[in-house]
Amino acid sequence: MKACQLKLKISAQVRIKDNYWHCEFSAPQIAKIALPGQFIDIRVNDLCEPLLRRPISIHGVSRAKIKIFYAVVGKATEILARKRTGEYLDIIGPLGSGFALGKQKTVNSKQMLVAGGMGVAPLMFLAEKLTEGRKQRAENRITVLIGAKTKKQLLCADDFKKLGCIVKIATDDGSQGFHGKVTDLLHNLSSDFRSLPSAIYACGPKPMLQAVADISNQRGFPAQLSLEEHMSCGIGACLGCVVKTQAGFKRVCKEGPVFNSRDLVW
Ligand SMILES: Cc1cc2nc3c(=O)[nH]c(=O)nc-3n(C[C@H](O)[C@H](O)[C@H](O)COP(=O)(O)OP(=O)(O)OC[C@H]3O[C@@H](n4cnc5c(N)ncnc54)[C@H](O)[C@@H]3O)c2cc1C
Ligand code: FES
Structure with missing residues (x-):
């Protein structure tokens, strides 16, 4: 449309x-x-x-x-x-293109959302869609990892909990939750076979997304990453927002902002 x-x-x-x-x-x-x-x-x-x-x-x-x-x-x-x-x-x-929900919106998949800073913004809408009309079974509840510099900058944790998601926090200064980057928390969690997600959706600063891509590629689960590039026209006309992918340069505003982690060349 x-x-x-x-x-x-x-x-x-x-x-x-x-x-x-x-x-x-x-x-x-x-x-x-x-x-x-x-x-x-x-x-x-x-x-x-x-x-x-x-x-x-x-x-x-x-x-x-x-x-x-x-x-x-x-x-x-x-x-x-x-x-x-x-x-x-x-x-x-x-x-833009948005997240592909497809088969990942099934009751038996373990989905994980990873947000850094304002990255919570699109992931809240995604969590609403993923939980819509679905009673989350205890073993398959959506897990949301939220990272921020400090406790004061944490965003939306309660809103994700209201949707029935399991929320895990990471702060750079250790003022709340895991002490370190949200991607270190993801790395720790995905080392445990039982916590291994079947799909990851992430949004946040580029270095965070690159770390998510590395972890997902190593562990072999798919990750969809929402990129935040500077934009001029926003409608695919100026080529000011391109990123390198395995299939050549793609426009973040048109083919993105969501890309499969395996397609991106960092
Ligand atoms: C697809 C997409 C979705 C976004 N969604 C949100 C959202 O839901 N909520 C939100 O608060 N922000 C979001 N942003 C970022 C938002 O567009 C910028 O913060 C905004 O344009 C800043 O405008 P400004 O004039 O206030 O600040 P500016 O003076 O333009 O910039 C202030 C600072 O922010 C940095 N900045 C600006 N735009 C970006 C960007 N695109 N990526 C990284 N750094 C940037 C600048 O380098 C500068 O340091 C999104 C960006 C993209 C590309
Ligand atoms: S901002 Fe112009 S092509 Fe994306």
């Missing part, structure tokens, strides 16, 4: 903590077709600065609404956070 360009009304804008915000839009056209892993491209104002749209993952969909979860890190996200309920934004979406 095709992405559309729309003026969308903000139906909610809530600060979760510090510089983290939830924003919700009335968007029946996008909500109907959006898949986990896809994103929207937002124009935060009508001025020349910031010129480019900003890509933000779809964090959740409920009926005719789509939700995003974003961190204020620069000019565009600062402007976005100043927008209020009732204001309109120019948005294109849903964009």
Whole structure:
């Protein structure tokens, strides 16, 4: 189904903590077709600065609404956070390829989600889809590994628990959960045969994704990785977001942002 360009009304804008915000839009056209892993491209104002749209993952969909979860890190996200309920934004979406659920959405598969920092954003929508209408059997509950620099920067742990997921935390400074990188935690868990996942879905900074790819390739389970490249057009026209794959260069905004770990050349 095709992405559309729309003026969308903000139906909610809530600060979760510090510089983290939830924003919700009335968007029946996008909500109907959006898949986990896809994103929207937002124009935060009508001025020349910031010129480019900003890509933000779809964090959740409920009926005719789509939700995003974003961190204020620069000019565009600062402007976005100043927008209020009732204001309109120019948005294109849903964009990108999204996660392939396919056979992995079966009751007998052990799925693991690995998030670093804001990587939780698309994985929440994925967890909602994977758990939709399904009572999670104790031995096959979805495990979510969440990594952050410190306890204060941990995101969405309770939301994943509400979906019935097993949540394991890793912090770089050891202020909560496992002391170390989330990929060290993944490495430890996947060394135990009983914890070996049948599929991994991951989103986070590039070095984290590279480590997930290494572990999944060594241990022989498939991993789908959602990449975050800088984007210009967001619709496949400028080639500004390409990454190297076994089949040549691919556009993160069009063929991605989700790629199979075995296809990527780091
Ligand atoms: C497919 C995709 C999905 C995304 N989903 C989300 C999301 O759900 N929530 C969220 O908060 N952010 C998300 N991002 C990142 C988001 O697009 C950037 O944070 C945003 O564009 C920053 O705009 P800015 O003008 O506020 O900051 P800028 O001034 O443009 O940048 C501030 C800092 O963030 C870095 N940065 C900006 N864009 C990226 C990027 N794409 N990858 C890595 N570093 C970047 C810059 O290098 C700079 O250090 C996503 C990015 C992509 C490509
Ligand atoms: S951002 Fe232009 S091709 Fe991807």
